[in-house]
Amino acid sequence: MSVLVVADHDNESLKPVTLVSLAAAAEIGGDVDVLVAGHACEVVANEAAQIGGVNKVLLADSEAYAHALPENVAPLVIRLSVNYSHLLTAHTTTGKNFMPRVAAALDVQMISDIMGVDSEDTFKRLIYAGNAIATVKTSDEKKVLTVRGTGFDGVASGGGSATVEAIEGAAADGSSEFVADELAKSERPELTAAGVVISGGRGMQNGENFSLLEGIADKLGAAIGASRAAVDAGFVPNDMQVGQTGKIVAPELYIAVGISGAIQHLAGMKDSKVIVAINKDPDAPIFQVADYGLVADLFDAIPEFESALG
């Protein structure tokens, strides 16, 4: 077996989810190569080469890959696929964008968002918004997979010394072009990488009230998230959404404020180590997964919580 992991990165550093994809690759077994496709991203390839267990890093440096446009990245992965039995990448908006194209070109039924490896052809994944775990066996010779960010414990980022091999890039396909990024600017950690996450739900009542969570987030070094109900209601942008259709998080501490606990939200956070729920409805389903539940009006509890943190 031979596995190719396509790195998720921003041309400056590897995203931690790449370490999770590598953990899934290690469970599959065989030689593991990493592809870094980007622009002016040699530093990322060097970072990948330091990871223990990596056999070889392939560096495809081209302007065409700068923004990971799928029309450009997919052909590269398709070209490299002849050498590998398994192709993996993280189940991020980047991975989800190009990997199905790769699978379709290879006539392979991709398996998305895997959270377990049973064998080289059998994988576990969540279906129905996290209501069930399916064990899926594929008869495709080549396996094309995306890996759930909380599905595996990421491998260590050091301990290796793989070679970096520059490979030929390709020109842009031209049917699609990048215009602009409007990335959320925040001093806070990224949701999927934060050690503490505090999220608000419909109980926050409006977008302005999310500022109540900021004081606690500042004190705990937390990222701020939201339930889909809060996004649907227009309180906050979708990039804050935690849940099966948003981001999947598994921090040390997750604080759910005014969130009832719909199953699709629980699917996005129930792997958190410690869960706190603050809700005025004692029957809210969120209390069924919370380690510590506080039945209280959030507008009283949140300021009190903030000052109790000193």
Add this chain to the structure above:
Amino acid sequence: MKVLVAIKRVVDPNVNVVVKPDGTGIDLTNTKMAVNPFCGIGIEEAVRLREAGTAEEVIAVTVGGAKCPETLRVCLAQGADRAVHIEAEDDVEPLAIAKLIKAVYEREEPKIVMFGKQSIDGDNGQTGQMFAQLTGLPQATFASELTVDGDTATVTREVDGGLQTIKTSIPMVLTTDLRLNEPRYASLPNIMQARKKPIETISPAELGVDIQRHTEILDVSPPPGRAAGIKVESVDELVDKLKNEAKVIT
């Protein structure tokens, strides 16, 4: 121009699904079904393009079992002009669905093909991108804004770090995200009118597409439960527990 919108009949998002005790799947007996929410957003966006004069015709297409026409009627009531039902089993894989929609695409020659970003049953999130590869079209996934100007589509996409704007040539493939629009409710007159709109039924064989499965579901089980913890009486007790029992804050 025509807009083709692929939709999926799925379990209603407000229904609590139950795993069958024998581990073969989800028990859908007598369960309320609905248009996959992301697909409903696709229909709405296409109808708005027609109302704005950008599109002339909105065609809904689906792949699935004998009850799919019920779901297509919902899309027709929402404003689609006609529908195509590719009659097959209810669990056709995304790759095969992409091939089937490609066959309809080649027949209809729409300029924009819309898909939901994922279905809330399989949660695969593959079909739109696979279709784009098979047809060689550019794609704009997870769209939160679409502007069509001549032969160019400008799309704002919901990406993990925020928003990204791209431009693609047309014809193109779009997959919808939550904030693209808020689908309308069908009015009673529109529901009545929808009964008269045509739904064509066609088989995978007629479209020349092999839909044999590549994967097999060996088991479906409920996720491991997470034991409920304790209720604390006050914020002070909560902070004390987090500091001294869970040791997650200092």
